[in-house]
Amino acid sequence: MKPGLMALLLALVMFLPVASHAAPLRWASDAEANVPFVFHDPADQSRLTGYEYEIAQAIARRLGRQTQFVQNDWDGLIPGLQRGLYDMVIDGIEITPEHEQGVLFSRPYYMTTERITVRRDQQGLDTLAALHGHVVGTLKDTTAERMLQADPSIRIRAYEEETNAYTDLKNGRLDAVLLDGTIALYYGSPDPDLKLAGAPIGQVAYGVAFAQGNSVLRDQVNAALDGMMRDGELHRILARWKLWTPAMAALTGDASTPEIAPEAWDHYRAATAPTAGWGARFDRYVSFLPLLLHGALLTFAVSACAMVLAVGLGLALALMRRYGPRWLGALATLYVEIVRGTPLLIQILFIFYALPGIGLRLSPFVAGVLALGMNYAAYEAENYRAGLQSVARGQIEAAIALNMTHFQALRFVVVPQAVRMVIPVMTNDFISLLKDSSLVSVITLTELSQTYVRLSSTYYDYFGTGLLIGVAYLLLGLPFVRLARLAEARFHTGRQRQGHI
């Protein structure tokens, strides 16, 4: 590896978020496809925005602290809180008895209701009872989902991303979507093909989540929220986002109706308005490039580091199995079987979230590299084993007869030949590693695939963005293919031709 590349990787590792107990208020949310809570400004993808983003800033200001935002996957938000990756989570988390068993909640900072969204031409599906027997989409693990579960005849499709629910509604895979009023307002109502149906249903309260036992911070945040309700700051934020509701008026006892323009809502609508013409579309794609580059760089860094680890560890495992003492070989075999027999996703989550339990805290980058590298090492070990086996016995004998030690024979004669033989297989593995690296998005790393989720769901553009990301992956994979060709040519294997002597 070139020194320059090494330095780059090193720099990447060092600047990735690592848990520490510095002064800033570390708060987490899932900013992917998360309008209007916390999301990347469609007009400027490098900027975070959202009404909850503004609330978080206001809270921190009142506590006199800087903020540090931590991106995490929705499913990982609470585990990350318990792991101490950050101090609190603000992401439209509903205050329910189930949730209260796992975390500590602040007082509600927002109240809303559930709304039904249907296709514009749809009639009648405007109450919960009317959904009887229909296919209805919602987000998993929400109040809306539990409401739907009350009627067993409803076929529920529980999604991770709200955009997917609304897209499926448009595509006819769903008859209706039941989701929080905030989400329906931003995803459902602006769409010309969709409409909100019927009256608001039930009530949902959102709270800031803290780790169990962190009542000190909880009390501070409660006081800050209290202040924001009393002096109207919360009202102003919500009104700018067109989110002030009667329920909020009741919650805060604030019946005033100040003239506040819904600037944030207008800004969002303008930025996501369907672009007319290819020129505008092209400009938008060009604006994606910095994000794509960032994602591609991370994907490459994770893959390259994991690759180095996989090759080294894989070779060690193969040598242990073939030439090591029996107990060591058995150990290596056990490793290979365990790693190959369990899903990579579980391994990544385990290394990142479970190992801290035994005192091993790894940064997301290191955890991702370790998980991918250790996983692929098992497959590489099998390749090398086959490679080692195919090196003729006479090669070791010739080396020993030349007075080499067994170690020298392996190092200078057997391993180089085995490596050459497995290079084509290794190339394939590395390209698939490149793709499997998308799994590290579950531990807060926004690599290429995660970038796709973010961009496509922000603009409802799965097609064009998908093509862009696909091209990015292909471009990343090309160097490996070229590298393997070069290596093969340089190493000049030729054993196949040794037949005619």
Added chain:
Amino acid sequence: MRADQVRKMFDGHAVLRGISLDVTRGELISIIGPSGCGKSTFLRCLNFLEIPDSGTVDIAGVTITRTGGRWTRQEEDAAHRLRAHVGMVFQSFNLFPHRTVLDNVMLAPVRVKRMPADEARAEALALLDKVGLSAMATRYPDTLSGGQQQRAAIARALAMRPDVMLYDEPTSALDPELAEEVLSVMRTLDNEGMTQLVVTHDMRFARAASDRVVFMDGGEIVEADDPDRLFVAPEDARTRRFLRSVL
């Protein structure tokens, strides 16, 4: 060089039943005998590619005596010292296919003897010249004919400056005219005073070039004599039977 009462069992079957052989410096000895008579195993026991069960091997002052039991670390160290004096050439050449001919010859001196690369290269080129392969130095083994490969293998063994050269059927995989290239190199070495032991099926070479011929059968030396005497008037019936079958 001396071997004394070397014995070896394979799967409960005695392959070597107590072989003793004294070799004088500069001698060229051919070892002949029917397939499975143990002649290759005996040769491989001399540099401990095979570990004898019992017996003594003494080469250039390194003596290893086996009295059964596990092959120990100390014995392996001794074998390593002994191999420094012994070169070996194989029936299938066993050149390293991932290295050029020159690199094949240089590898052991540089890695094992820690010889400076320049010096090793100069010596390797001189040796390649000696076996007639100067022009092939930068080629890879698989682009060479069998005879050229075997001569490269001889140069590779010589690069470690051995006192004794062992050949395990060096020409069995070669056409007669290619075999001749290899045998002529061995004759040259004989003239220079190299001690050589050759396991061979080539009776013409054994008879013409050897100082002594050893006939083995059933894991023992049946007869060892001057080639003219052994080929013309063998003393043992088994030798006569064997020679009748191959000549």
